[in-house]
Amino acid sequence: MIDKAMLAQTLETATRRGGEFAEIFVEDRQSSGALLDDNRIEELTSGRSRGAGIRVVVGESTGFAHTADLSQSGLEQAATAAADAARNGNGSVTTVALSERQVASPNTVSVLPESVAKARKVELLELANDSARGAGSSISQVSVGYGDLRRRIQIANSDGLLTGDDQVKTRFSVSCVAMGDTGMQTGRESVGHSIGFELFDRYDITELARRAADRAITKLGARPAPSGEVTTVIGKGGGGVLFHEACGHGLEADLVAKSATVFAGRVGEQVASPLVTLIDDGTMPDEWGAYAIDDEGRPAQRNVLIEDGMLLDFMWDELRARAEGRPSSGNGRRQSYKHLPMVRMTNTYIANGETDPADIIADTDSGIFVAQLGGGQVNTVSGDFVFGMTEAYLIENGEITEPIREGNLIGNGPEVLMSIDALGNDFAMGSPGTCGKDGQGVPVGDGTPTLRVPALTVGGTAA
């Protein structure tokens, strides 16, 4: 993308006034999307954005500037702005010798989406629309989205690192509205992987569309969710968002450094039930949050954060790792070249347990079974978190019975972790997600087997 000499020159400009660390992050992002809504192909969109972000670190201060101008003069200007912003005074010229390092990607891309005819993408939307509408006469509206992204990045820094990655993602989603006597309900399904158009060889999208429609139809008959504390069984796959919120964010080293998490200072302690082993793994092949290198050029890793309930380590980016004199764990990510990197999760999951999931339900006298979760949010300082349930049922006398309407679940991360009392042997990854932190969104994956929490507060409307 940008040649080695120009990168080295830019880094020299960035460090001309001193500074321990300087970095240039170059990104070329091409995206395309297609949307079918209300029985119409509403639009095809194509986007292109290219630019570089340059940062200079002096002590605990970071100066950052970005530019869409990738010429030598554009880069020099941004490098000067970043150096000025870092407010360093009396530096000397540093020569940066860049040595190239390439890391193999965990992701296998066989068909680049840009090589596929747009007509083929449109056809998929129509297929899914027909399938969803065929699921039942109560389906009153269907929206189908296709999106692909190719993100080429290049990173060079004053340590001499020069590396890059070519990241491809493809996703597909179906949202349905069902209309009944009691109003409207919605159902949604989505798939996404860090692979190319072969996504559609792996998934039958007519089946996906039908599941989204069925979800909406099922909820038409749902009764208001109960309120108060109930035993909660969370089905395989979707439960990952619980751990993403309940403890993942709390294990990010930038929050730990500011004591803004309940897990600060607790490495080596039992923080979860012995059933729980929590892993963040950026190398999981083809998963939504997988990559060869993070946005600071460090190879993705498989990081065991909690093992059998014991807290082993946090997740690290370059800056926090440097401050502690240890290596980055490959968790430094950013939304785009316009953003500073920070500690972020990749694919976060709970390792498989040993119990047959059917036994977990049978062993639950009364409670709820959550088949699909929506997004969530956590206050890392208090550990309180919420997440939405988008498909859930009552459990009565060890059996899944009636569907219940949407609501949020709320709990306290450390308490929930300690209390998990059953873990299934049916591990699965959930739907692709976007994690938001400090206004930056990055793609993440999560997964769990079926599991049970003895008491979570359900925020229903049936008092």
Place this chain on the structure above:
Amino acid sequence: MLERLLELGDSIVARAKAGEQLEAIAVNERDTEVRAYDGDIESFTSATSQGIGIRVIKDQRQGFAWAGTLDPDVIDATLSEARDNATFGTVDPDLGLAEPDNVPFADLDLYDDAVANFETEAKIALALDLERMAGEGDSRIMIVESAEFADSVGEAAVVTTNGIRVGGRECGAYVSASVIAGDDDETQVGFGYSVGRDPSKLDLDKAASMAVERSTRLLGASKPETGRITVVLDPMVTAQFIAIIASTLSGEAVLKGRSMFADRVGEQVAAAGITLIDDPTDARAFTAGKTDGEGLATRRNVLIGDGTLKMFSHNSYTGRRLGQASTGNAVRGFSSTPGVGSIALSLVPGNRDQADIISSIDDGVLIQGVSGLHSGVNPVSGDFSTGADGLRISKGELGEPLREFTIGSTLQRMLLDAVEVGSDLEWLPSSAAGVSLVVNDVTVSGA
């Protein structure tokens, strides 16, 4: 710069072929952000964001493409991509650019050289001062997690083959602090901010004391019992709810069968006294602007008047499909086609401030903050349930802090149960203004 954006738009529109409608949007924005931590600058970011978006309508089909640069060299590639995309759209006779409608543009002055000329050193000083003030605000403050100053200056232009050629520029400044209060056993976080058109309007005292109060008053919080109760929503919470309610009143939601209020214009949907207005021509709103995303004049729209549903908001397309005119509610950036959305919402305020309102409530909860709104509210069905924290109201007084509970109802019921609006209207850096709102009969789920 604005003239350059308009000229860039002209040069795109001039490329239109016979029978082709073209619309160009061009945006330029400069931001700075200074974060203070532990008495030093944690980060200083200076950024310029630019881009163009091109919409093509040909043979009743629409296509779109964008590029994150103002470089004239990318125009041809972006335009040809948009043209190609248009060949795949569904034929729809209602597709089309906005037609000039002679609605006059509001005379708004949203730009002040003070932001562009504000010295770097002064920005840094504001962030450092705010951090110090927040840290010294109370002995129970353990750490100031973040203190920041941010400002932005932006210009945008829309030019179309229909003869629209408009642009505007605006600026703003913002400070915010997030503090952690507590001790080894318990910590709580609190957030405070101040916003203004220029840095001289920023109130550091207010931002710092708000963060301190909101963190310290939650210390020692417990979980409330489950039940139905009256809640008072703090202004920032009300703002989040009215933004969601307004989204159900968009012409797009109505058109596509996703609004529970479709077919209900003229009916009572909210308690008497509830008047919801979207008015981007009100200069007090930080999201004010004289043009919408298609280049039409913005206007004052009363969505709900004294409890009665008055209208839906539209862009040109949704208006045309429903046989109505655009209400000036096209919203977009350069990387998307115009959607429909509210721009500067507010509830018409009542007569009593929050303290007065609380003094007349025997048993209730003041909701200080909500979390998980994006997953907890279904704007199609209206069901909502969201995480919350706040303070108990008992015999007219604020009592003990409460946390780890949810509040739930449906948006439809909540509007009917909203019995009083406070007098404390507060303009926020978002598309909705805040004000205290009393809602009866909300389900609190706790222990």
